[in-house]
Amino acid sequence: MVVFLSGFASDMSGTKATLLHEACKAAGQAYLRLDYSGHGQSGGDFADGTIGAWTEDAALIITEVTANKPLLLIGSSMGGWISLLLAKRFSARLTALLLIAPAPDFAADLIEPNLQPAQREALATQGFFHPPSAYGPPAPITQKLLDDSRHHLVLRAPIHITVPVRILHGMNDPDVPWQRSLILAERLESENVRLIFVKDGDHRLSRDQDLQLLTQTLATLLAEDSS
Numbered sequence: 523m524v525v526f527l528s529g530f531a532s533d534m535s536g537t538k539a540t541l542l543h544e545a546c547k548a549a550g551q552a553y554l555r556l557d558y559s560g561h562g563q564s565g566g567d568f569a570d571g572t573i574g575a576w577t578e579d580a581a582l583i584i585t586e587v588t589a590n591k592p593l594l595l596i597g598s599s600m601g602g603w604i605s606l607l608l609a610k611r612f613s614a615r616l617t618a619l620l621l622i623a624p625a626p627d628f629a630a631d632l633i634e635p636n637l638q639p640a641q642r643e644a645l646a647t648q649g650f651f652h653p654p655s656a657y658g659p660p661a662p663i664t665q666k667l668l669d670d671s672r673h674h675l676v677l678r679a680p681i682h683i684t685v686p687v688r689i690l691h692g693m694n695d696p697d698v699p700w701q702r703s704l705i706l707a708e709r710l711e712s713e714n715v716r717l718i719f720v721k722d723g724d725h726r727l728s729r730d731q732d733l734q735l736l737t738q739t740l741a742t743l744l745a746e747d748s749s
Contacts, residue, residue, distance in 0.1 A: 526596045538598055538727075553585055561576075579707060580608060593615045594670055599622070622736065645664075677702075692725060693722070
């Protein structure tokens, strides 16, 4: 079973999620995509969400839907962080990970150190702020999200994942520096880790050539798993 986990404020109707659905359907491969609470078609208030809560959402759906089948997790951006958390939980069923511009620990490492005075004041007085966004209306960053994220950090110690891992990352990514994928690769205990850097790629990696790379990488992982 291939499971796609989307990024922060993204959802299962996004370009990569739908493309992978079609690719898996054409190959006769079981595929699951989902919306966390407060995202897409799911109920709930986005501002109430946290890394822990969204991980639990995904874990519940995977448990209910996949019937103990082997799992290949695909995580985009924040979904890469959630994939790493789920990989530990479902380690006995995990066959591989495919991570796209993964953003583990982004709240503690990329947001909090770079907060502007006005943003810190908004967090203190309102409990949230709206960061600038190049992808549409900005989603709120809440104090609740920042506080909860510290309980789910994964890059501070070795990551006990031993299955094949493939990481795709654009080197023109303005949101998650590509060097963080090098740190992630070092933390993973798996010896079967390959990083593919796209020199002119951005954070989304949603151009035609990027999507082709994504589907080819997935097809190669699935072929290796069945051999």
